[in-house]
Amino acid sequence: MVMVSSVDGIVSRQSQESVKTWTSIEDQHHLIEIVRKCDAVITGRKSFTKRIAEVPYYVYSRSQKSTDEDKAGGLFFTQKDPTALLEELQNLQFEEVLLLGGPEINSLFLNAKLVDEIIITIEPKLFGNGKHLASSEFELDLKLIDLKKLNKNGTLLVTYAIKKTID
Numbered sequence: 001m002v003m004v005s006s007v008d009g010i011v012s013r014q015s016q017e018s019v020k021t022w023t024s025i026e027d028q029h030h031l032i033e034i035v036r037k038c039d040a041v042i043t044g045r046k047s048f049t050k051r052i053a054e055v056p057y058y059v060y061s062r063s064q065k066s067t068d069e070d071k072a073g074g075l076f077f078t079q080k081d082p083t084a085l086l087e088e089l090q091n092l093q094f095e096e097v098l099l100l101g102g103p104e105i106n107s108l109f110l111n112a113k114l115v116d117e118i119i120i121t122i123e124p125k126l127f128g129n130g131k132h133l134a135s136s137e138f139e140l141d142l143k144l145i146d147l148k149k150l151n152k153n154g155t156l157l158v159t160y161a162i163k164k165t166i167d
Contacts (some may be wrong), residue, residue: 001118002031002034024121032052057076062079117161145159
C-alpha cells in the first residue's frame with residue numbers, strides 16, 4: 001500500500017481532492033518511480049484520476065464497466081473480492097502489486113489481511129479534519145523497515161511491514 005498523509009493522519013480533506021494540491025514534489029516523484037517499478041496498480045474509482053505509468057490499473061467501481069478500449073489501454077474496472085483479484089493477478093505472474101486506494105479500498109484489503117507493506121509519505125501539514133488511511137476499524141502491528149527525509153521541510157518517507165500473526 002502506498003499513501004501520502006498529513007502529520008495528523010489525513011489522506012484527503014474532501015471528496016475528489018487531488019493530493020497534488022498539498023503534497024511535495026519529492027512525494028510526487030517517489031510515487032511515479034514506485035508505480036513504474038510495479039507490475040500492476042489497484043485503486044478505487046474515487047482515487048483514480050489517470051494512469052501515471054504504463055502498467056495495468058485495476059479500478060474498483062460499483063457501476064463502471066471496462067470497455068474494449070479501456071482493456072486495450074490497460075485499464076480494468078472491477079468489483080471482484082480482493083482475494084480473488086490478487087489471485088487473478090498472481091496467475092498473470094504479477095509479483096509487485098501496488099494498492100493506491102482511498103480509505104474504502106484500503107480497508108477492504110487491510111481487513112482481508114492482503115497488505116504486506118505500507119509505504120507512506122508524511123507531509124509536514126496539519127488539517128484537523130478529513131479522511132484517514134482507512135474507513136473501518138481494525139488493529140495491525142507494524143514494523144519499521146525504512147525511514148527517509150525527502151526534503152528540507154521535513155517530508156518523511158516511511159516504510160512499514162505489517163506483522164503477520166499466527167492464529
